[in-house]
Amino acid sequence: MHGTLKRLAPQLIALATLIALVSVFYPGxxxxxxxDGRLVGPVVDVLKRSAPVxxxxxxxTLVIATRGIDLSVGATMAICGAVAAYAVSAxxxxxxxxxxxxxxxxxxxxxxxxxVAIVGVQPFVATLILMTAGRGIAQLITExxxxxFTDPAFAFLGSGNLLGLPMPTWIWIxxxxxxxxxxxxxxxxxxxxAIGINRRASALAGVNAVVLLIAVYMAMGFCAALAGLVVxxxxxxxxxxxxxxxxxxxxxLAVVIGGNSLLGGRFSIxxxxxxxxxxxxxxxxxxxxxxxxxxxxxxxxxxxxxxLVLQSPRFGTEWHYWRQQLQFKRLREGKIAK
Amino acid sequence: xxMRALPLYVTIGIFLVAxxxxxxxxxNMLSTRVVGNLLTDNAYLGIVAVGMTVVIISGGIDLSVGSVIAFSGxxxxxxxxxxxLHPLAVFAILLALTTxxxxxxxxxxxxxxxxxxxxxxxxxxxxxxxxxxxxxxxVPISHPxxxxxxxxxxxxxxxxxxxxxxxLMLFTFCVGMIMMHKTRFGxxxxxxxxxxxxxxxxxxxxxxxxxxxxxxxxxxxxxxxxVFSVYTGSGYSLATVGTxxxxxAAVVIGGTLLTGGAGYVFGTLIGVLTMGLIQTYIVFDGTLSSWWTKIxxxxxxxxxxxxxxxxxxxxxxxxVAREG
Numbered sequence: 001m002h003g004t005l006k007r008l009a010p011q012l013i014a015l016a017t018l019i020a021l022v023s024v025f026y027p028g029x030x031x032x033x034x035x036d037g038r039l040v041g042p043v044v045d046v047l048k049r050s051a052p053v054x055x056x057x058x059x060x061t062l063v064i065a066t067r068g069i070d071l072s073v074g075a076t077m078a079i080c081g082a083v084a085a086y087a088v089s090a091x092x093x094x095x096x097x098x099x100x101x102x103x104x105x106x107x108x109x110x111x112x113x114x115x116v117a118i119v120g121v122q123p124f125v126a127t128l129i130l131m132t133a134g135r136g137i138a139q140l141i142t143e144x145x146x147x148x149f150t151d152p153a154f155a156f157l158g159s160g161n162l163l164g165l166p167m168p169t170w171i172w173i174x175x176x177x178x179x180x181x182x183x184x185x186x187x188x189x190x191x192x193x194a195i196g197i198n199r200r201a202s203a204l205a206g207v208n209a210v211v212l213l214i215a216v217y218m219a220m221g222f223c224a225a226l227a228g229l230v231v232x233x234x235x236x237x238x239x240x241x242x243x244x245x246x247x248x249x250x251x252x253l254a255v256v257i258g259g260n261s262l263l264g265g266r267f268s269i270x271x272x273x274x275x276x277x278x279x280x281x282x283x284x285x286x287x288x289x290x291x292x293x294x295x296x297x298x299x300x301x302x303x304x305x306x307x308l309v310l311q312s313p314r315f316g317t318e319w320h321y322w323r324q325q326l327q328f329k330r331l332r333e334g335k336i337a338k
Numbered sequence: 339x340x341m342r343a344l345p346l347y348v349t350i351g352i353f354l355v356a357x358x359x360x361x362x363x364x365x366n367m368l369s370t371r372v373v374g375n376l377l378t379d380n381a382y383l384g385i386v387a388v389g390m391t392v393v394i395i396s397g398g399i400d401l402s403v404g405s406v407i408a409f410s411g412x413x414x415x416x417x418x419x420x421x422x423l424h425p426l427a428v429f430a431i432l433l434a435l436t437t438x439x440x441x442x443x444x445x446x447x448x449x450x451x452x453x454x455x456x457x458x459x460x461x462x463x464x465x466x467x468x469x470x471x472x473x474x475x476x477v478p479i480s481h482p483x484x485x486x487x488x489x490x491x492x493x494x495x496x497x498x499x500x501x502x503x504x505x506l507m508l509f510t511f512c513v514g515m516i517m518m519h520k521t522r523f524g525x526x527x528x529x530x531x532x533x534x535x536x537x538x539x540x541x542x543x544x545x546x547x548x549x550x551x552x553x554x555x556x557x558x559x560x561x562x563x564x565v566f567s568v569y570t571g572s573g574y575s576l577a578t579v580g581t582x583x584x585x586x587a588a589v590v591i592g593g594t595l596l597t598g599g600a601g602y603v604f605g606t607l608i609g610v611l612t613m614g615l616i617q618t619y620i621v622f623d624g625t626l627s628s629w630w631t632k633i634x635x636x637x638x639x640x641x642x643x644x645x646x647x648x649x650x651x652x653x654x655x656x657x658v659a660r661e662g
Contacts, residue, residue, distance in 0.1 A: 069455075121643055124399075124455065125596045129643065132587055133636020139629035240629075249459060262453055294474065297467030304460035308452050 004270070011258060011274040018281050025289030038161040042288060044169075050280035051168030052077070052227040052244070056251035057258070057272040058176050059223030062183075062216045064255050067196045067264030068116060068123035070217065073251060075134025076108040076224035077244030081232035082141040089149045097154065102225045108134070109221025113214030131248070138240035148237035158233030168230045172273070175226060179219075180269045189267075192216060196264025253300060254279055256307055345593030345645060346605045352638075353612045360615065364622045370498025372618060374491075377504030380614040382407065382566040383584060384507040384607065387592075388514040389558030390585040391606045395518070396551045397531040397598025398454035402443065402461035403559040404581035406436055408574065409469040410563020415477035415573030425483045433560045439465070440556020444549040458552075462582070469575035476574040479567060487568050503565045510561070514603040527551060531598025584635075588613055591638050595646055612638070
């Protein structure tokens with residue numbers, strides 16, 4: 001327990017600082033009130049709106065832990081949303097629609113996984129294919145329109161409430177907790193880390209890297225499908241052009257903010273999810289504090305650079321080098337003074 | 339036959355076959371008007387793809403170019419609206435700015451030893467954010483110099499228009515080809531893409547070359563932004579979203595190895611034209627929807643990635659056979 005807290009400390013401190021900062025500009029940020037049996041307030045809004053990125057971040061953490069990357073998640077979300085909206089408006093009912101959407105997500109993951117694990121294409125390149133073609137496929141399903149539906153059960157997934165909290169919040173919390181348990185209570189997490197650190201060595205040690213890699217990409221597809229369902233249910237329509245647009249980048253950012261190395265290896269799902277919360281707090285905080293939302297991208301950019309500098313394997317040596325240079329300079333100046 | 343050039347031959351072959359199919363179906367496809375429009379409509383993409391080719395051959399990637407193009411357009415439009423500077427002066431400032439921006443990203447990539455795509459991802463956010471800060475709305479450009487730029491074309495036989503920006507794209511490709519195949523810098527770029535250790539043994543200054551590569555990509559993105567602003571006659575901060583991916587796709591379809599070290603600038607020109615051809619075909623057909631462009635592009639990407647993978651495996655097994 002102590003170890004987990006220590007691991008999550010930077011992210012938690014960042015989140016707390018951020019909340020304090022937003023509270024300065026917008027004092028009511030932490031206020032939560034009970035209205036019609038549901039909790040209302042900016043914090044609840046953050047918990048609800050971070051659902052897509054948090055869901056994607058769970059899957060992306062696993063993919064990045066294997067030293068991979070999945071750029072196609074936004075397009076996968078669009079495909080799954082389109083499939084679900086199509087099935088619901090065709091009268092198949094919610095369970096079938098959900099199964100079809102999740103099936104589409106798993107299929108997308110299987111495709112990416114096979115390209116990466118069996119064909120041996122770099123993950124960045126392999127998932128680029130689906131990223132380019134995926135939105136076209138989604139538009140093929142929606143026939144270029146925004147497919148709207150009126151099914152109340154499906155809409156409940158996006159805007160409903162359960163025990164006071166929004167439904168999307170429950171979904172991402174459940175996925176995050178279950179995945180963490182699956183990874184940490186079994187050897188799965190360890191095996192995934194092994195692949196990320198050295199795929200060859202792990203294969204020699206008897207890890208079935210091919211199957212595991214495909215499974216990881218399929219898990220990513222599953223998360224993307226859920227995210228697509230939530231987004232589609234929230235706006236009660238499938239928008240093939242804009243559903244999940246840019247979210248792959250937000251998901252990667254969340255994982256990076258969570259302190260997971262892009263070079264694979266050790267991972268923490270909890271930290272990634274907190275990363276997603278940080279991203280959402282920034283964007284809602286900026287709006288509440290009265291800044292134009294254009295600052296959002298700039299702040300994200302600065303965040304990425306700062307984290308990169310801190311994470312860089314060369315940062316330590318570089319720091320050492322400059323300090324040494326400074327010392328030399330001082331010594332030299334000292335000599336001249338003498 | 340040179341195995342390295344095989345993807346290039348495949349690219350050219352696919353382009354010719356595709357054009358032949360289009361021509362059989364729509365004989366007008368071969369008119370100089372269509373060819374002229376093909377060059378004009380894809381001018382900004384072609385220019386940015388030259389920069390992307392250099393970056394990819396060096397083993398990197400530049401995701402910031404789409405945002406930089408949008409930033410350039412907004413920057414030009416706002417400068418022309420708010421200051422009395424001549425467009426040429428604004429162009430010079432802009433190109434210096436984007437080149438420095440690219441160089442800074444290259445410096446970070448080299449110094450931090452981090453994956454290029456995450457550093458340029460930050461650059462993408464930064465450039466787009468800067469464009470938003472300048473203006474959220476689309477800013478029209480109504481400078482007389484711009485109108486003369488837009489009206490500048492050479493009438494080809496058959497009433498096709500070879501516009502200034504189309505010519506500029508072809509010129510950029512020529513410069514890119516000479517730079518990559520005839521200069522020391524080009525050789526260094528190929529060496530770095532082939533393998534950092536071997537490049538270091540060859541005496542390539544890796545840091546300096548990396549900075550130059552990304553600075554060149556920034557310069558091309560700035561130039562592409564100028565062309566795009568001439569093409570659309572305005573600056574809009576939400577324009578050219580996803581152009582970086584289209585450019586990467588054009589480079590890969592052009593036969594450049596995404597892992598770096600092999601590829602031809604000329605192939606990228608064919609790649610850009612192939613993608614333009616798909617779009618033209620869809621316009622000519624009239625019944626197909628524009629989303630087919632994305633699907634066909636994805637399929638072409640897959641084809642070339644698999645082809646390259648196969649070639650790399652083949653050459654590896656040859657090496658093993660020779661050694662064994």
